[in-house]
Amino acid sequence: MFVLGVAAATPDVLLSGAQPRECAVSGSPIAGRSGVRTKRVSLPLDYIRSKGNADFLEGWSVATTTPTLLGAQAVRDVLQRIGLSIEQIGLVLGDTGTPYQTCPSEAQRIAGEFGVKIPAYDLVGGIAAVPHMFSVVSRWSTARLPEYLLYVSTNTPSQHVHYGSDPVAAGLFGDAAVVIVLGKQRAASGPSVGVAYARLRAEETRRTPIVIERSARVNTEALLSSDQLKAFIAAEMQRLQQFDATLSQKALFIAPQLYAAEAGENLTQYGVGSQQIISGVDETGFSLGSSHGVALAKSWNALQSGQPVVLMHCGDGQCGSVVLVAA
Amino acid sequence: MLQILGMGTCHPMTAIDNYFLEALDVGTNAQWIEEKIGILERVTTLPIDYIKSTRNQDPRMAREVTTATAVDLGVTAAERALQQAGIKASDIGKIIVNCCAPEQSVPGEAVRIAERLGIAVEAYDVYTACPAFALHVDFLRNFEESQLPEFVLCVSTATMTHHVNYNDRSDGAIWGDGAAAWVVSARHTGKLEIIDSNYTADPTRCAAVVVDSYQFFHQDGRAVRDFSVRQTVRLVKAIEERYPIDWSRDIFIGHQANRTMLEQITNNREIPPANHWHNVTYLGNQAGAGAPASLSMNWDKLTPGQHIVVAVVGAGLSWGSIVMRVRG
Numbered sequence: 001m002f003v004l005g006v007a008a009a010t011p012d013v014l015l016s017g018a019q020p021r022e023c024a025v026s027g028s029p030i031a032g033r034s035g036v037r038t039k040r041v042s043l044p045l046d047y048i049r050s051k052g053n054a055d056f057l058e059g060w061s062v063a064t065t066t067p068t069l070l071g072a073q074a075v076r077d078v079l080q081r082i083g084l085s086i087e088q089i090g091l092v093l094g095d096t097g098t099p100y101q102t103c104p105s106e107a108q109r110i111a112g113e114f115g116v117k118i119p120a121y122d123l124v125g126g127i128a129a130v131p132h133m134f135s136v137v138s139r140w141s142t143a144r145l146p147e148y149l150l151y152v153s154t155n156t157p158s159q160h161v162h163y164g165s166d167p168v169a170a171g172l173f174g175d176a177a178v179v180i181v182l183g184k185q186r187a188a189s190g191p192s193v194g195v196a197y198a199r200l201r202a203e204e205t206r207r208t209p210i211v212i213e214r215s216a217r218v219n220t221e222a223l224l225s226s227d228q229l230k231a232f233i234a235a236e237m238q239r240l241q242q243f244d245a246t247l248s249q250k251a252l253f254i255a256p257q258l259y260a261a262e263a264g265e266n267l268t269q270y271g272v273g274s275q276q277i278i279s280g281v282d283e284t285g286f287s288l289g290s291s292h293g294v295a296l297a298k299s300w301n302a303l304q305s306g307q308p309v310v311l312m313h314c315g316d317g318q319c320g321s322v323v324l325v326a327a
Numbered sequence: 328m329l330q331i332l333g334m335g336t337c338h339p340m341t342a343i344d345n346y347f348l349e350a351l352d353v354g355t356n357a358q359w360i361e362e363k364i365g366i367l368e369r370v371t372t373l374p375i376d377y378i379k380s381t382r383n384q385d386p387r388m389a390r391e392v393t394t395a396t397a398v399d400l401g402v403t404a405a406e407r408a409l410q411q412a413g414i415k416a417s418d419i420g421k422i423i424v425n426c427c428a429p430e431q432s433v434p435g436e437a438v439r440i441a442e443r444l445g446i447a448v449e450a451y452d453v454y455t456a457c458p459a460f461a462l463h464v465d466f467l468r469n470f471e472e473s474q475l476p477e478f479v480l481c482v483s484t485a486t487m488t489h490h491v492n493y494n495d496r497s498d499g500a501i502w503g504d505g506a507a508a509w510v511v512s513a514r515h516t517g518k519l520e521i522i523d524s525n526y527t528a529d530p531t532r533c534a535a536v537v538v539d540s541y542q543f544f545h546q547d548g549r550a551v552r553d554f555s556v557r558q559t560v561r562l563v564k565a566i567e568e569r570y571p572i573d574w575s576r577d578i579f580i581g582h583q584a585n586r587t588m589l590e591q592i593t594n595n596r597e598i599p600p601a602n603h604w605h606n607v608t609y610l611g612n613q614a615g616a617g618a619p620a621s622l623s624m625n626w627d628k629l630t631p632g633q634h635i636v637v638a639v640v641g642a643g644l645s646w647g648s649i650v651m652r653v654r655g
Binding site for chain 2: 057092096097098099100101102103104105107108109110111112114115116117118119120121122123124125126127132136139140141144145200201202203204205206208210211212213214288316317318
C-alpha cells in the first residue's frame with residue numbers, strides 16, 4: 001500500500017498567542033508542551049472577542065467553515081495535485097471529533113460534496129486518527145483494498161472552545177483537515193510513499209486527555225507526565241531501532257502531537273536533528289487527529305527518495321509508530 | 328472464515344405505546360400509526376414524564392435526564408454477547424462500535440465501552456448508522472485473518488429517542504433505543520459462519536437522513552422509504568441469485584425501520600412470516616442495533632444448515648448485506 005498524496009486545509013483566521021487580548025489565552029502549559037505558537041480557527045475574531053464562544057451553537061452559526069467543508073477543500077487540493085478524479089476513488093474513510101451531525105457519517109458528508117456514489121464510512125481514531133488509520137488499513141488484505149482510498153480527518157475544535165473561561169483549551173486547539181490518498185500501486189509520477197511499518201498497541205492505562213462534548217476540554221489530570229513521555233520515547237526508539245537502526249539519522253519524525261515540542265526535545269537525545277522533527281501543531285494549533293496529517297503534509301514535498309517518515313503516538317490508551325518510506 | 332460466537336442485546340424498559348403518542352395531540356392517532364408503520368410500541372431511555380412535559384424540545388436536556396446512555400446499553404449488550412460466546416472480556420482483542428447518538432465525540436464510544444468492560448485493547452468507532460451490522464462484518468473481512476485477534480467484539484448502540492422531536496407526528500412514532508453486540512472470531516468455531524458480506528453507499532443522497540449532533544433527527548420520509556424497500560429487495564435478489572436460498576428454511580432479517588416496509592419486502596420476495604425475524608413492532612427503529620438484535624433475540628431458534636440473510640439500509644444513504652450459515 002502506498003501513500004500517493006497528502007494535503008491539509010486550515011481556516012483563514014489566525015489566532016496568535018496574544019490574540020484576542022480580552023480572552024484568557026495565555027498560561028496554558030499544554031500549549032507549551034505541544035509547541036503551539038499560533039492557531040488557525042474557524043470563528044471570526046470579533047465573535048471570539050465579544051462573546052468568547054460561551055455557547056458553541058452560536059459559534060456554529062457564525063463559523064467560517066465546517067468540518068465537512070474543510071475536509072472537502074483538502075480533498076479537492078490533493079486530487080488536483082496528484083491528478084486523480086473523485087470518480088477513481090473506491091472508498092472514503094472519514095474521521096472527525098467535531099461533527100455537526102452524528103448521522104450521516106463525516107465520510108458520507110464529504111463524499112456528498114462531490115456528488116459521487118462511492119462507499120464511505122467513518123473510521124474514528126480520536127487524537128490518534130492518522131497513525132490509527134495506517135495501523136488498521138495496513139493490516140487489510142490487498143485483495144480487499146480498492147485501487148484508491150481516500151482518508152479524511154477533519155476537526156474544528158476551536159468551535160467548541162470557551163475562549164472567555166478556558167485558557168488551557170484556548171491556548172491549544174486549532175482547526176485543520178488532512179486528506180491522505182492511498183493506492184495499491186505506487187504513483188506513475190510524483191512521490192509515492194510505502195507503508196513499511198504501522199502498529200499501534202493498547203497502553204496499560206487508558207487515558208482521555210481530550211474530551212469533546214459541547215465544549216472542547218483538556219483533561220489535565222490525564223495528560224502524560226514528562227517522565228512518562230520520556231519513557232515512551234525511549235521504548236519506542238528502541239523498537240524503531242530494531243526495525244531500522246538508521247532511522248534516527250535519516251528519517252523525519254512526527255512526534256505525539258499533543259506533546260510535540262517536548263517529545264521533539266526528547267528525540268534529539270537519540271541523535272535526531274531538530275530539522276528532522278516536523279510539527280503539525282506549532283502554526284495550526286492542536287487539531288485532534290488531523291495534527292499528525294498536518295505535519296505529514298508539511299513534509300510531503302520535501303521528502304527525498306528512500307527517506308522514512310516516522311509518526312509516533314501515545315497517551316490516549318494506544319501508542320506506537322508508523323514508518324512510511326518514500327519510494 | 329469469520330464466525331459469530333455469541334450475541335447480546337440491551338433495551339430500556341420504558342415503553343411508549345401509540346396511545347401515549349395520540350395523547351400528545353400532535354395530529355396522529357394509534358390506528359394511523361399502526362396502519363402506516365406497523366409499530367405498536369417503542370422503548371426509550373427517556374423518562375416518560377419528561378417526554379410528556381417537554382416533548383424533548385431541547386435535545387441537550389435529554390442527556391441530563393436519561394436513564395441510560397448509549398454506552399450503558401452497549402456495555403450490557405456486550406456482556407451478554409460475551410456470556411453467550413463463553414468468553415471473558417479479557418479475551419477480547421479488539422472492539423469496534425457504531426453509534427448514531429454519541430454523548431461525546433472524543434473519546435469515541437468504543438473507547439468508553441472498553442473502559443467500562445475494564446479491558447485495554449484496540450477500540451475504535453467504525454460508523455455508518457443503520458447498516459452497521461453489514462459494515463462491521465464487511466470491515467472485519469477486510470483484514471488478513473492472521474491480523475485479527477482471537478476475538479473481536481462488535482457493538483451497535485444508540486439512544487435515538489434523545490434526538491426525537493415529539494411534536495413531530497412521524498418521528499416520535501419511529502424511534503426506539505437499544506444496543507446489540509456480537510463476538511466474531513476467525514480462529515474459533517461459532518454457531519454462525521459468515522459466507523459473504525457487502526457494504527456500499529450513495530453519498531449524493533446523504534442529506535436524506537440527518538441527525539444533528541445536538542438537535543433533532545430529520546429525514547425525507549417518502550424518499551427514504553422508497554429507497555429502503557427498493558434497495559433491500561435488490562440486496563435480497565442478489566443473494567438469491569448467488570446462494571441456494573430456500574425461504575421455507577432460511578431466514579430474512581431487514582433493517583428494523585418499520586414493519587409495513589419490511590412486509591412490502593417480504594411480500595416481494597415471497598418470504599413467509601415465520602421466516603422473517605423482526606423486532607420493530609415492540610421496540611421501534613433502533614438504528615444500527617435493530618437487525619443484529621433481531622438475530623440475537625432468535626439465537627436459540629437457529630437450525631443447522633439454515634442461511635441467515637441480513638439486508639440493511641440507512642443514512643448515507645448506505646446499505647449492505649450478510650449471508651450466514653448455521654453450523655451443524
